[in-house]
Amino acid sequence: xxxxxxxxxxxxxxxxxxxxxxxxxxxxxxxxxxxxxxxxxxxxxxxxxxxxxxxxxxxxxxxxxxxxxxxxxxxxxxxxxxxxxxxxxxxxxxxxxxxxxxxxxxxxxxxxxxxxxxxxxxxxxxxxxxxxxxxxxxxxxxxxxxxxxxxxxxxxxxxxxxxxxxxxxxxxxxxxxxxxxxxxxxxxxxxxxxxxxxxxxxxxxxxxxxxxxxxxxxxxxxxxxxxxxxxxxxxxxxxxxxxxxxxxxxxxxxxxxxxxxxxxxxxxxxxxxxxxxxxxxxxxxxxxxxxxxxxxxxxxxxxxxxxxxxxxxxxxxxxxxxxxxxxxxxxxxxxxxxxxxxxxxxxxxxxxxxxxxxxxxxxxxxxxxxxxxxxxxxxxxxxxxxxxxxxxxxxxxxxxxxxxxxxxxxxxx
Numbered sequence: 001x002x003x004x005x006x007x008x009x010x011x012x013x014x015x016x017x018x019x020x021x022x023x024x025x026x027x028x029x030x031x032x033x034x035x036x037x038x039x040x041x042x043x044x045x046x047x048x049x050x051x052x053x054x055x056x057x058x059x060x061x062x063x064x065x066x067x068x069x070x071x072x073x074x075x076x077x078x079x080x081x082x083x084x085x086x087x088x089x090x091x092x093x094x095x096x097x098x099x100x101x102x103x104x105x106x107x108x109x110x111x112x113x114x115x116x117x118x119x120x121x122x123x124x125x126x127x128x129x130x131x132x133x134x135x136x137x138x139x140x141x142x143x144x145x146x147x148x149x150x151x152x153x154x155x156x157x158x159x160x161x162x163x164x165x166x167x168x169x170x171x172x173x174x175x176x177x178x179x180x181x182x183x184x185x186x187x188x189x190x191x192x193x194x195x196x197x198x199x200x201x202x203x204x205x206x207x208x209x210x211x212x213x214x215x216x217x218x219x220x221x222x223x224x225x226x227x228x229x230x231x232x233x234x235x236x237x238x239x240x241x242x243x244x245x246x247x248x249x250x251x252x253x254x255x256x257x258x259x260x261x262x263x264x265x266x267x268x269x270x271x272x273x274x275x276x277x278x279x280x281x282x283x284x285x286x287x288x289x290x291x292x293x294x295x296x297x298x299x300x301x302x303x304x305x306x307x308x309x310x311x312x313x314x315x316x317x318x319x320x321x322x323x324x325x326x327x328x329x330x331x332x333x334x335x336x337x338x339x340x341x342x343x344x345x346x347x348x349x350x351x352x353x354x355x356x357x358x359x360x361x362x363x364x365x366x367x368x369x370x371x372x373x374x375x376x377x378x379x380x381x382x383x384x385x386x387x388x389x390x391x392x393x394x395x396x397x398x399x400x401x402x403x404x405x406x407x408x409x410x411x412x413x
Contacts, residue, residue: 019113024087027084105120131210134210136212211236301373303371
């Protein structure tokens with residue numbers, strides 16, 4: 001089964017105090033021979049390495065049942081290049097989830113820890129919105145949802161054009177009348193398509209969408225679109241609804257989404273850096289970003305693709321701290337070191353549905369520590385506003401005449 005955002009959020013919220021949460025990613029490869037044994041050998045090696053690491057930490061039985069089950073699963077996997085696979089398991093908590101993924105993972109990997117390892121998912125999904133694709137011509141529209149490489153058709157609108165008579169009639173009158181009727185019917189069809197797209201956006205079927213059509217049909221549809229449906233349109237590709245294949249739809253859609261993501265990432269990085277310089281709605285550097293994450297201020301997060309930094313995580317409250325302290329400054333419990341803080345913050349990002357991008361090759365971004373965030377608000381600035389507002393309110397109350405009964409009645413109206 002493919003993944004939904006709710007399922008990804010479930011994985012982000014999971015933790016195991018004994019550090020026995022297992023994450024397994026399978027990336028299919030082209031087999032070098034007909035035996036298809038390369039993947040099975042690789043998985044067996046990964047399982048043995050994980051067992052040795054657990055034994056070295058005195059956790060011989062931790063995740064043993066799940067590792068054995070992964071070994072059994074390896075015999076079912078075949079290098080056909082069609083789907084990746086992800087497994088998240090913790091037998092101590094009776095937890096096992098399997099998902100199919102597009103074959104775009106960095107490799108076949110196995111992790112065991114306190115949390116599930118979600119970085120491969122984050123790299124794959126990035127800031128990928130829930131995507132719709134509409135194929136439209138003058139009498140038909142097919143509306144699809146594209147999720148993790150899988151197509152689901154959720155509506156097929158068909159409006160047959162009126163049949164023309166055998167003759168154009170006296171002085172071509174009938175021909176003109178029929179042509180106007182054809183144009184009216186086509187306009188009615190495009191209005192229906194625009195309404196279907198608006199309803200789908202309102203219901204959350206998709207967040208962004210792509211249009212596939214011939215240019216003449218695009219010019220007729222776009223004036224009928226609601227303004228916020230137009231704003232959600234990522235791009236357009238030329239397509240004949242009757243002849244276009246799913247492979248062409250997929251490649252064109254992926255191209256448009258990639259171009260949009262690159263533009264969006266550049267815009268957000270620029271905004272975050274400019275806002276941070278003005279001490280406004282932007283922060284840079286690990287310490288400031290961690291603080292803003294915990295305060296719930298972050299709207300969009302940008303991380304360098306190869307970002308690596310150490311931090312500590314509280315074993316009690318989960319507080320992340322860029323200072324390598326032995327005890328949590330929030331609750332006082334012991335901390336443990338986190339080698340990959342970029343992985344450790346993913347549960348925060350996913351739980352709070354924060355937009356996230358991985359940044360490649362940006363010198364200005366490198367200078368500020370390879371991590372930055374654009375904020376919804378700054379809590380300290382809001383506190384100042386609240387204190388000023390509170391002082392003004394107290395002053396106004398002190399100046400009111402002493403008619404408490406009347407004030408209560410007025411307030412209740």
